[in-house]
Amino acid sequence: MAKPIRISIAGLLAGSALTGVAFTAQAAPTEQQWQAFSQAVAAEHILPRYRTLAESSAQLQQQSEALCGDSSEATLHSTRQAFHQTMDAWQAIQHVQFGPVELLMRNFSLQFWPDKKNLGGKQLSALLQNADPATLDAEHFRAASVAVKGLPALERLLFADDALAQYQQQPFRCQLTAAITGHVATMSREIDSEWQQYRQEFEQLNGSGYYEDANEAATDLLKSLVEPIEVVRDNKLLRPMGSSASKPKPRRAESWRSGRSLRNIRINLQTQQALFNSGGEHSVKALLTAEGEAALAQQIDDAFTLILGQLEQLPSPLSRTLKDAQHYQQLQLISDELKALHFALSQAMQPLEIQLGFNSRDGD
C-alpha cells in the first residue's frame, strides 16, 4: 500500500517543479474566473455545510433536552448519536476560518482545541461544582469562557465513563449539557443565516464591499483549501504521535473521548478534496488545468484519494492505533504524505498568482 503513494508523492514534486515553465506561458485566472469560482464555492461548498451544522446542532439540542427529561440508556445513546452528527458537520466546515464564524470568537467557542492547559477540564469542573443555575442563562453563557461552551465540553459530559449515572444523580449536569447544546445550536444558526448575507461579498467585488477584488475574495477560500492540511497534520496527527513510537500521547488526539479522532481526519480530508473540486468548471482543479498544470492538478486530487484510502485501512480508535508499532509507522507515512500534499497545494498557488499571506504567516 505504501509504495504507490510514495511514487505519487514523487510525481507531485516533479509536477510542481514544472510550474515555472507554465507560469510564464499562461496568464493567471481573470477576475471573472475568480468571481465565478468564489460564488460557486460559496453556494455549493460552504452554505450547505453550514446548513447541515445548523440542522444537526438543533437536533442535538432537542436530544439533550430529552435526555434531561428522562436520563436513560436510550436517550443518552440518541444524544451521543446527535453529538456525532454535529461533530461530523463541524469537521466538514472547520476549515473555513473567515467570515461569520470568526465573529465573536465563534470558531473558538464551537471548538476550543487543542486545549493545552486543560482549561476545559478545569472550568467545567468548577461549573459543575458550583452548580449555579444562573450560569445556565443564555446571556450569562454567551459571556462564559470559550473553553466550556462548545463541542469539547459537551464531549466531556456526554462521553464520561459513568455518564448515565452522573446524569441521573446530578440534574444540573444535564442542564449544563443542554445549555451548551443550546449555545452551539444558536451559534450554528447565526453563522448559517449570516452567510446568506456574507455570500453577497462574492458578488460585489468592485471595491465597495469587504473584498477589494475577486482575487482577494478567492484568497480567503484558497487559504481554507491549503492551510488546514498543515493544521490537520500538526495538531491532529503529529501532536498525538509524540516524539517517538514508544511515547505516543493518545490524549492529545482530537475527540479521543468519543473515539472519533480518525473519523475527524477523514472528514477533514474528504472536505479538502471536495473543496479542491468544488465549482466544477470553475474549480481550483479546473483553473490549474487551464493554467497548463493538468498533471499537478490530477496528482493533488489523486493524493487526496490515496491518503483517504490509507486512513480507511487504519483501525479506530486512534488512541489504540498509536500504540501499535506497525500502525504508528503508517501514521508517519500519512504525515509525510500530508506534508507533500501541503507543499504541492502551496506550489499550485504560484501559477494561479495567489499570495496566501506573507507577513501574516511569517512575520517577525
Next chain:
Amino acid sequence: MTGINRRQFLTALGAGLLLPAVPSLAAAPALRFASAGQDGDNNHWLTLFDDQGQLLLKHQLPGRAHHVAAHPTEPWLMAVARRPDRFIELVDYQSGELIQRIEAGPQRHFYGHGIFSADGRWLAATENHLPSGEGRLVIRDCRDNFRTVADHPSYGIGPHELAYLPDQRTLVVANGGILTHPEQGRKKLNLDSMQPTLAYIDSASGRLLEQVSMPAELHQLSIRHLDINRHGEVAIALQYQGGKQDRVPLVALHRQGQPLQLLEAPEPVRLAMRQYCGSARFDRSGELFAISSPRGDLVTLWQRDGRFIDSFRVRDGCGLAATDRDGEFVISSGNGRCYRYDLDSGRKQKLPTLMSSSLAWDNHMVHL
C-alpha cells in the same frame, strides 16, 4: 461607530492642524518609499519605488531582510537581515551600487532592525550574542567604514526595533523577550519565562537610563515594534505569545518616567487584530499613530494620548510609512500592493502597482 471617532478626532484637533503640507496634490512631487520584498522564486530584494508605481531601485539581497532605513544626508538605503541572518546591506540608490555589506561579528546575528542617527553619523542595530543569549545594542560609525564604536547590552533578551529619542542621544530598544538560537532556527525557546522590556539606553555610555516591563500576568506580550514622535512618546506594537482566547491589549504607549500605558481598542477590533501587531508609525505631525495587524488584515489608528480613533482593512498589510501630509500613511502588503490612507477622508486608495515585478512586501517600509 469608528467613523464618528475619526470625525471627533478631527474636530477636536481643530481646523488647520491636519491640513495638507503640500497645498495641491496634483503639483506634488512623487513620494518615494523603500521596502524589502520577496519574489515568487524566493529571491529577496531591496527596492525603492514611488507612488506612481515607478521602480527606482531593485537590488538583490543575500537573504530575507526586515527593516529598511534611509540615510538622512547621503543617498543610501540600508536593509537589515531578519533573524537569524547576519548582514546589513547598504546601497547607493542613485547609482545602484553596493556601498557595504556589514557582517555581524562572530557569534552574533542581527534582529532585523537598524537605524541611522539624525545627523547621519551613526548606525545603531540590535544583535544577539549567541553564547549568552543576551541582546546587544551595537553602534557603528558611518564615517569610518562602519567600524563598531560601541557594543552595549540591550538589557534584555531578543531586542528588536529601536529608535532615538528627540535628544538624538538616548536610544529606546524594544526587548522582545523571546530567546532564539540559530541552531534551532526561529524556534522560541523561553515562552514560559520570557520578560519583554522597553529600555532607554544612553548611546554614548551604554548606561541604562530607564526600563519598563510588562506586568507579570502579561509577560508573554512581546514588545517588538515602536516609533517615537517629537514629544518623545513611544508608540508600541505588541505580539502575544499566549492563548488565542486570552483577552490582552495589543498596543501600548510610553513616556519617560511614567508607567507603561496599555491601550484599549473596541473589543471586536481587538479580536480582529489576532493577538499580533507588526508595525507602529506616527504620522508626520506626531499627533496620531498607526498600528498594523497583518494576521487580521487590519490597520488601527490611535491618538498620541492613547485613544482609539479608527481602523481599516488591508489584506496582509504590515509595512507602514508616514507621508509628507499630516494624518496620512502608506501601507504595504504581503500580496504586493500599496495603499495610501488619509484620516481626513477616512479612505484608502490603492497606489499604482509596479508592473514588472510582483513582490511580497516585507514587514517594514520607509518614506524618503
